[in-house]
Amino acid sequence: xxxxxxxxxxxxxxxxxxxxxxxxxxxxxxxxxxxxxxxxxxxxxxxxxxxxxxxxxxxxxxxxxxxxxxxxxxxxxxxxxxxxxxxxxxxxxxxxxxxxxxxxxxxxxxxxxxxxxxxxxxxxxxxxxxxxxxxxxxxxxxxxxxxxxxxxxxxxxxxxxxxxxxxxxxxxxxxxxxxxxxxxxxxxxxxxxxx
Amino acid sequence: xxxxxxxxxxxxxxxxxxxxxxxxxxxxxxxxxxxxxxxxxxxxxxxxxxxxxxxxxxxxxxxxxxxxxxxxxxxxxxxxxxxxxxxxxxxxxxxxxxxxxxxxxxxxxxxxxxxxxxxxxxxxxxxxxxxxxxxxxxxxxxxxxxxxxxxxxxxxxxxxxxxxxxxxxxxx
Numbered sequence: 001x002x003x004x005x006x007x008x009x010x011x012x013x014x015x016x017x018x019x020x021x022x023x024x025x026x027x028x029x030x031x032x033x034x035x036x037x038x039x040x041x042x043x044x045x046x047x048x049x050x051x052x053x054x055x056x057x058x059x060x061x062x063x064x065x066x067x068x069x070x071x072x073x074x075x076x077x078x079x080x081x082x083x084x085x086x087x088x089x090x091x092x093x094x095x096x097x098x099x100x101x102x103x104x105x106x107x108x109x110x111x112x113x114x115x116x117x118x119x120x121x122x123x124x125x126x127x128x129x130x131x132x133x134x135x136x137x138x139x140x141x142x143x144x145x146x147x148x149x150x151x152x153x154x155x156x157x158x159x160x161x162x163x164x165x166x167x168x169x170x171x172x173x174x175x176x177x178x179x180x181x182x183x184x185x186x187x188x189x190x191x192x193x194x195x
Numbered sequence: 196x197x198x199x200x201x202x203x204x205x206x207x208x209x210x211x212x213x214x215x216x217x218x219x220x221x222x223x224x225x226x227x228x229x230x231x232x233x234x235x236x237x238x239x240x241x242x243x244x245x246x247x248x249x250x251x252x253x254x255x256x257x258x259x260x261x262x263x264x265x266x267x268x269x270x271x272x273x274x275x276x277x278x279x280x281x282x283x284x285x286x287x288x289x290x291x292x293x294x295x296x297x298x299x300x301x302x303x304x305x306x307x308x309x310x311x312x313x314x315x316x317x318x319x320x321x322x323x324x325x326x327x328x329x330x331x332x333x334x335x336x337x338x339x340x341x342x343x344x345x346x347x348x349x350x351x352x353x354x355x356x357x358x359x360x361x362x363x364x365x366x367x
Contacts, residue, residue, distance in 0.1 A: 019263075040262070046285025049255030053286070056259020056267070059220065059245065080248040084256070088245060184262065184290060191264055
């Protein structure tokens with residue numbers, strides 16, 4: 001099983017000028033990013049919506065790759081959105097799943113059927129033309145050129161070590177350096193310039 | 196001309212208003228009365244349809260579209276709007292997305308008492324969320340659609356159009 005930090009470090013060289021939705025990897029990505037205006041670290045406006053956000057961005061900006069880092073808790077809440085993504089089939093959408101098997105921010109309770117879920121199979125069944133599943137960082141690293149080098153939509157399920165937070169929410173260290181409003185303003189400005 | 200023809204809200208009018216207001220994408224889940232509008236939209240290359248299978252998905256998709264510079268509209272039924280509560284709050288309201296939601300007002304009637312509880316709660320839901328709304332029932336009401344788009348842009352908030360003619364307006 002890999003660590004989310006290692007996964008994001010392995011991915012970083014492939015980011016290019018893509019729009020990137022870090023989802024629950026934001027605390028690691030923020031120290032790796034070299035293009036913050038195109039980072040969409042919105043936190044968690046409402047659980048289950050990251051895939052939809054990534055799809056919307058990809059449809060609005062077909063000229064740019066969208067790298068979406070989703071989580072299994074979110075996707076279990078919105079499995080049906082995978083059918084919508086597959087139907088729309090944006091070739092610029094790269095959908096990574098960070099699967100730690102638990103609700104880490106609420107103390108580590110397992111997501112339903114955590115040990116048996118095969119998210120790549122679900123995505124494949126919904127119509128994603130390319131899907132992958134990884135448990136080891138070395139395999140993930142070796143596959144990245146192929147994953148990024150071909151058109152999307154592609155779904156990449158990565159099994160990671162859970163990092164459970166038990167600190168009360170109000171006492172947790174804030175890793176974000178921008179407010180949600182600033183993220184929105186920065187992204188729209190960067191995309192307007194890039195059009 | 197019968198009464199239904201007099202009061203009808205034509206799908207051509209609705210689509211025309213969407214295009215006039217620059218809509219690029221329609222994120223939708225069809226209800227029983229919007230098939231004719233669906234067929235019109237599907238045939239029109241000016242708008243792209245994004246079908247969802249649960250209304251709660253529509254808000255985050257629309258937020259992404261808007262963040263990317265597109266102009267989406269959400270087309271759902273009031274039942275689905277209730278289902279979408281937290282998504283509307285989180286993905287539309289908290290991100291200040293200026294968007295119009297066209298919501299089929301199932302159960303709406305001007306005559307007698309509606310037996311449909313979703314109609315009972317529709318406007319209460321919008322009031323609880325502080326979302327402004329406009330009722331349209333026929334083509335004569337259609338200028339309100341442009342009003343809703345203008346208000347959404349000006350306030351950077353979601354604005355709802357309640358389509359109160361759903362039992363004959365969108366069907367043929």
